Amino acid sequence: MDAVLTAMVEEKIGPGDRSRLLIQTAKEQLKFDYALALRSPAVALHLALKAVNAQPGQFVVISALSPRYYLQVLQDLQLTPLYCDVTYDFPCLSKENIEKTLEQKRSENIINNIDGSMLGSETQSGWLCAIVLHHTLGFVPDTAAISELGIPVIEDISQSYGNWLSGSKKEKAEGEDDKKEKTESSAENQLKFDSVFCIVGLEERDMLTSGGGALLFAMNRKDGLALRNFAGISNEYCLPDINAALAVVQFKDIHRNIERRRDIAQMYNQACMSLATRTKHKRFLSLGNNEYCNYSFSLILETGLKDVIAYAKKKEIEIENAFENTIAGAGVTDNCPVSNSLVLRTVIFPMYPSLRSAEIERISRLVMTLP
Helix, strand or coil, X not given: CHXXXXXXXXXXXXXXXXXXXXXXXXXXXXXXXXXXXXXXXXXXXXXXXXXXXXXXXXXXXXXXXXXXXXXXXXXXXXXXXXXECCCXXXXXXXXXXXXXXXXXXXXXXXXXXXXXXXXXXXXXXXXXXXXXXXXXXXXXXXXXXXXXXXXXXXXXXCCCCCHHHCCCHXXXXXXXXXXXXXXXXXXXXHCCCCCCEEEEECCCCCCCCCCCCEEEEECCHHHHHHHHCCCCCCHHHECCHHXXXXXXXXXXXXXXXXXHHHHHHHHHHHHHXXXXXXXXXXXXXXXXXXXXXXXXEEEECCCCCHHHHHHHHHCCXXXXXXXXCECHHHCCCCCCHHHHHHHHHEEEEXXXXXXXXXXXXXXXXXXXXXX
């Protein structure tokens, strides 16, 4: 609140010094080469696709569980979405699922004899321009493996920001100096992006929020040069200082907030263990050695959402459809049966750092007693 009020008192709330401070603050954590502070994730995705030289008519691979706004961006650029399904264990894209979808697309065009060039390399034939890899519900896909496909990857880490900071609770028992050294070393070792560009959304439901906005960054100089072409973009596309002031605080507080989320998740997980003895509700699993940032606490229900949401409402707790605002939630992904099923069966529970202890206990009891 102090940061926002200070920006307002100075009577300069448009893009300016605080936006530059935000980029500098983010760079200390992310070590990127170049970044743009933009007014929305939609603007960030639009510029990222232009930076990979996406041309009208080309396909873009996206998960069926990606945010719904992706569709509008692709439509505005006259690009065609190529929907990929996920699995019941993991809500993000995998290399195997992408390869399966590409093979199906090739087969369709062989059968229909639409375009013989699609028999060759996707990037060489020019029909496919990018993969947009969304870190759905804060889970981290295997970007390195997906990058091996040779297709430019744009990574959306809006919901997983700080996963590399989610260390073991065992660090609590160590001395502060040892803990600091281990945390910094761990972050340095884990902080690696194999994508061409990364998007960090700053919207209401993102891991970091400034009430709106996004950062678009490139890790190396070569990709950074492509973003520098947009350095002179109009102020109407850039992040206002009033939002940037709040975002700076969010970046500085990320360690504390990650720790708080970890503590809340521990209580929910304990409640979920009791729940597992009575029902077949399930959890998503993190991939490999990736730590989960505890963006959300989600459950894949044995049956539909209606009864569970109604039960929570009686307890005066609001739980939500996890994928209501996704592409699959919009009902346009007929060829993605797993994603469509997850839309009807996955809920998320309130989970944010400012939750009070009494509220956490109430939600934990709800999880423990779900029908």
